[in-house]
Amino acid sequence: MNAPESRDDVLAVLAEVIASRRASSPDQSYVARLLHKGTDAILKKVGEEATELVMAAKDGEADQIIYETADLWFHTLVLLEQFGLKPQQVLAELARREGVSGLAEFAARSAPPPSP
Numbered sequence: 712m713n714a715p716e717s718r719d720d721v722l723a724v725l726a727e728v729i730a731s732r733r734a735s736s737p738d739q740s741y742v743a744r745l746l747h748k749g750t751d752a753i754l755k756k757v758g759e760e761a762t763e764l765v766m767a768a769k770d771g772e773a774d775q776i777i778y779e780t781a782d783l784w785f786h787t788l789v790l791l792e793q794f795g796l797k798p799q800q801v802l803a804e805l806a807r808r809e810g811v812s813g814l815a816e817f818a819a820r821s822a823p824p825p826s827p
């Protein structure tokens with residue numbers, strides 16, 4: 712796939728476009744239509760796109776995996792907008808986890824409380 716160069720601000724810019732679509736007509740904007748349909752419709756799309764990504768990964772086709780991941784991320788951004796959230800908040804959560812091993816975090820969560 713000859714993908715165009717990516718930019719660091721793609722998620723932020725796309726989130727702004729998605730937020731701006733609240734003022735658009737559902738007849739003229741896919742995002743406006745989805746937001747207008749409401750949370751259940753958005754959740755349905757996120758579930759569908761997640762399933763399509765799983766199937767693409769099972770097939771092992773790199774181009775398809777990228778395409779379906781983009782679909783999933785896009786619909787996840789619509790979901791965040793529906794709840795008044797920004798991708799920067801998710802990126803901040805990932806940044807907070809930097810350097811914290813998933814195994815260590817799980818062990819800390821699973822440890823029994825200290826005896827009195």
Ligand SMILES: N=c1c2ncn([C@@H]3O[C@H](COP(=O)(O)OP(=O)(O)OP(=O)(O)O)[C@@H](O)[C@H]3O)c2ncn1[C@@H]1O[C@H](COP(=O)(O)O)[C@@H](O)[C@H]1O
Nearest residue numbers: 725728729732739740741742743744756759781782785786
């Ligand atoms: N990144 C995307 C994007 N990715 C996927 N899609 C749309 O998501 C839809 C759902 O994908 P599917 O594969 O499920 O297609 P489908 O079966 O036809 O969809 P359904 O009828 O089941 O809903 C398709 O219509 C895609 O075109 C997107 N639509 C919009 N964007 C971005 O959002 C911006 C605003 O879009 P509008 O609100 O339409 O102006 C655009 O400029 C783009 O930057």
